[in-house]
Amino acid sequence: MYENKISVIGTGYVGLVSGVCLADFGNTVINVDIDEEKINKLNNGEVPIYEPGLSEYLQRNFESGRISFTTDVKEAIENSGVVFIAVGTPPKDDGSADLQYVLSVARDIGKYMNGYKVIVDKSTVPIGTGRKVAAVIQEELDKRGVDYKFDVVSNPEFLREGKAVYDFTHPDRVVIGTESEKARDILKEVYRALYLNDTPFVFTNLETAEMIKYASNAFLATKISFINEISVLCEKVNADVQVVAKAMGMDGRIGDKFLHAGPGYGGSCFPKDTRAIVRIAAENGVDLKVIKAGIEANENQKLYMVEKIVNKLGDLKGKTLGILGLSFKPETDDMREAPALTIIPELIKRGARIRAFDPEGIKEATWRLKDYEKDIIYCDNEYEVMKGSNALVLLTEWNQFRRLDLKRVKELLADPVFFDLRNVYEVEEVEKVGLEYIGVGTAQKA
Numbered sequence: 001m002y003e004n005k006i007s008v009i010g011t012g013y014v015g016l017v018s019g020v021c022l023a024d025f026g027n028t029v030i031n032v033d034i035d036e037e038k039i040n041k042l043n044n045g046e047v048p049i050y051e052p053g054l055s056e057y058l059q060r061n062f063e064s065g066r067i068s069f070t071t072d073v074k075e076a077i078e079n080s081g082v083v084f085i086a087v088g089t090p091p092k093d094d095g096s097a098d099l100q101y102v103l104s105v106a107r108d109i110g111k112y113m114n115g116y117k118v119i120v121d122k123s124t125v126p127i128g129t130g131r132k133v134a135a136v137i138q139e140e141l142d143k144r145g146v147d148y149k150f151d152v153v154s155n156p157e158f159l160r161e162g163k164a165v166y167d168f169t170h171p172d173r174v175v176i177g178t179e180s181e182k183a184r185d186i187l188k189e190v191y192r193a194l195y196l197n198d199t200p201f202v203f204t205n206l207e208t209a210e211m212i213k214y215a216s217n218a219f220l221a222t223k224i225s226f227i228n229e230i231s232v233l234c235e236k237v238n239a240d241v242q243v244v245a246k247a248m249g250m251d252g253r254i255g256d257k258f259l260h261a262g263p264g265y266g267g268s269c270f271p272k273d274t275r276a277i278v279r280i281a282a283e284n285g286v287d288l289k290v291i292k293a294g295i296e297a298n299e300n301q302k303l304y305m306v307e308k309i310v311n312k313l314g315d316l317k318g319k320t321l322g323i324l325g326l327s328f329k330p331e332t333d334d335m336r337e338a339p340a341l342t343i344i345p346e347l348i349k350r351g352a353r354i355r356a357f358d359p360e361g362i363k364e365a366t367w368r369l370k371d372y373e374k375d376i377i378y379c380d381n382e383y384e385v386m387k388g389s390n391a392l393v394l395l396t397e398w399n400q401f402r403r404l405d406l407k408r409v410k411e412l413l414a415d416p417v418f419f420d421l422r423n424v425y426e427v428e429e430v431e432k433v434g435l436e437y438i439g440v441g442t443a444q445k446a
């Protein structure tokens with residue numbers, strides 16, 4: 001049994017979930033962050049993000065002493081044999097991934113290393129970063145005049161926000177990229193709970209593992225853009241994208257996931273990772289035309305949603321739109337690159353005022369949409385949104401928006417139009433109460 005402690009540096013969506021779940025697998029974990037407020041909250045038993053199921057896992061492992069939280073990176077590194085890097089890799093203006101946080105952690109590791117360690121990169125990083133991390137660590141060791149051995153492993157993370165705990169504990173596969181047999185054996189011990197449980201493991205080299213993450217995200221994002229473009233065509237030719245997607249998905253070669261037409265993908269991963277892989281390719285003289293087209297289609301899709309609303313309601317000056325859902329998907333408070341951040345400003349620029357509600361995203365939305373605050377009222381619940389609104393726009397399909405009292409919706413709206421941008425409702429059930437229904441990818445009535 002592997003007995004050394006693990007530290008996870010970076011305690012955000014990925015680092016916190018990884019730390020808590022690795023502790024649940026029986027490891028002893030030290031989670032580190034530079035954000036003191038976050039660490040204080042965690043030490044008081046509070047979860048700083050909204051992620052279903054996480055607080056139970058946290059409590060259980062915190063009480064048993066298998067997980068602890070600190071801002072002391074030196075102590076964490078000195079006391080662990082495996083160091084996970086799980087800091088952010090946000091996009092720079094040119095689309096490339098900003099590696100400053102990853103490389104600063106690498107520098108810390110080199111500074112405080114006191115014996116053999118396995119450095120595991122969980123952050124999504126451009127191909128070649130693992131070698132860069134190794135070089136930075138070596139540089140620091142050379143400065144200190146010490147000769148500790150270490151191995152760098154790429155272990156990309158595939159969890160989905162909103163289902164992060166389940167995904168971490170039931171992954172479709174675990175990817176381990178390293179040429180070191182010793183490091184590979186240690187990682188097998190770290191993931192022993194999964195390894196013994198028939199979870200598929202892919203052992204490969206550093207670069208392949210780094211590429212798997214970008215290729216997977218780019219493929220999923222492109223699949224969404226594909227069905228979104230098909231949905232626009234469906235509207236013109238009297239076809240129903242939901243039936244099209246369902247029947248396509250029955251083909252085992254295609255699969256039924258990620259074929260839901262909607263307002264475009266968002267979140268902290270797809271937009272940044274698609275742009276980053278295009279950039280990495282360009283630096284290597286390769287033009288990734290399919291992924292570039294997928295990115296463009298996604299931008300168009302968000303604007304097409306605005307166009308649909310304007311086409312129906314005409315001039316938006318003096319009109320109020322009720323928006324249900326702000327986060328980029330249900331079950332998360334994450335607003336990074338959410339379609340709402342494009343669609344709401346575009347509606348406001350066309351003269352609309354907004355009433356909005358999201359079960360978890362309002363705090364985030366308030367600062368991200370600060371420039372538009374005078375035209376947005378955040379409401380306490382879904383029906384408050386409708387009071388005084390002309391029409392309703394369902395933007396994120398939180399469960400509580402799936403069974404609205406449609407009669408009440410009709411009574412509250414001034415112009416009875418319901419834009420269901422997630423295709424949650426059947427046209428018949430909405431129209432039965434006298435509301436006009438506008439979905440995505442179904443033939444539009446003239």
Ligand code: NAD
Pocket residue numbers: 009010011012013014015032033034035038073086087088089101104105122123124125157158159160161268269
């Ligand atoms: P995040 O912004 O939620 O968390 C990053 C954390 O790192 C922050 O708490 C920050 O304070 C901390 N940090 C920054 N510099 C630090 C340092 N020097 N020492 C200690 N802590 C430091 O980011 P995230 O969403 O968890 O993403 C992390 C990585 O995982 C990214 O590369 C991302 O692409 C990847 N990823 C994210 C998801 C997801 O769904 N969020 C899924 C798979 C992979």
